[in-house]
Amino acid sequence: MEKYSADQDQLLKTFRNACHVFVFTGAGVSRESGLPTFRDLDGEWRQYDPMTFATMEGFLQNPAMVWNMYRSRQKQIAEAQPNPAHITLARMEEHYPEFLLATQNVDDLHERAGSRRMVKIHGDVGQIRCIDCGEIYDAREFELPDEFDENTLPKCPDCSALCRPNIVWFGEYVPQEPLMAAVNAACTCDLMLIIGTSGEVSNGYGLAEYALGHGAKIVEVNPSEGALTHYAHFWVPEPAGIALPRIWEMC
Numbered sequence: 001m002e003k004y005s006a007d008q009d010q011l012l013k014t015f016r017n018a019c020h021v022f023v024f025t026g027a028g029v030s031r032e033s034g035l036p037t038f039r040d041l042d043g044e045w046r047q048y049d050p051m052t053f054a055t056m057e058g059f060l061q062n063p064a065m066v067w068n069m070y071r072s073r074q075k076q077i078a079e080a081q082p083n084p085a086h087i088t089l090a091r092m093e094e095h096y097p098e099f100l101l102a103t104q105n106v107d108d109l110h111e112r113a114g115s116r117r118m119v120k121i122h123g124d125v126g127q128i129r130c131i132d133c134g135e136i137y138d139a140r141e142f143e144l145p146d147e148f149d150e151n152t153l154p155k156c157p158d159c160s161a162l163c164r165p166n167i168v169w170f171g172e173y174v175p176q177e178p179l180m181a182a183v184n185a186a187c188t189c190d191l192m193l194i195i196g197t198s199g200e201v202s203n204g205y206g207l208a209e210y211a212l213g214h215g216a217k218i219v220e221v222n223p224s225e226g227a228l229t230h231y232a233h234f235w236v237p238e239p240a241g242i243a244l245p246r247i248w249e250m251c
């Protein structure tokens with residue numbers, strides 16, 4: 001298998017010849033919008049222990065502390081803007097007849113850039129979910145305080161139980177509907193783009209294997225080599241906000 005190469009013509013040909021594109025993004029695609037990744041040196045999991053801040057057990061032990069972390073993330077996301085990588089992916093969607101973007105990101109920058117044919121496989125930090133009845137609400141429907149204490153935690157309007165951020169935590173299943181859409185796209189695409197993910201979380205392996213097994217070309221855009229790089233026919237070792245607009249412009 002060719003690794004990333006200086007052979008830009010082959011790379012461009014892959015984009016030009018594709019009809020069915022499947023894009024898989026991670027935190028790196030939002031890095032140039034100022035949002036931290038998880039596992040890089042300045043990543044979230046270096047600052048916050050994921051067992052405390054990204055498990056149901058950690059949440060139940062200290063919901064106000066965990067909510068405060070996600071509340072500050074909600075505000076950071078609200079202030080961030082889509083970057084050229086998000087915008088280019090939204091343009092690509094308009095071009096290809098078959099297209100799906102599956103993101104692991106819980107921010108809304110793909111949507112704000114104009115992506116529509118997309119699924120979120122790790123949930124959405126802008127939504128909150130009742131831990132008892134499972135009802136999901138838009139966080140904007142609630143008057144969330146800047147800082148939570150035990151008395152101001154969000155409660156379900158239906159059943160009064162505690163609510164949590166509607167995202168996938170460690171030890172939890174990925175929601176079936178978006179995951180199946182991603183699997184289906186991986187199995188039928190002729191080009192899979194892997195952008196800004198370390199690939200440390202298990203879905204990435206499966207999706208790349210499906211795509212490869214069905215004969216797709218795989219292009220990875222990531223300044224660093226990661227767990228999925230060995231699947232890639234082309235690895236573009238650059239920030240997504242620089243590489244994607246440049247490649248798309250040349251197509």
Ligand code: OAD
Pocket residue numbers: 025026027028029031032037038039040043104105106122167168169195196197198199200201221222223224225226238239240241
């Ligand atoms: P990681 O933090 O594991 O990986 C981020 C990746 O982005 C790394 O491979 C970086 O090299 C790369 N990167 C950094 N800057 C970039 C840039 N400008 N352009 C392109 N790539 C860049 O984040 P994820 O792979 O998304 O789960 O992590 C997967 C999941 O683990 C997350 O969805 C999160 C976490 O636990 C939930 O929040 C549910």
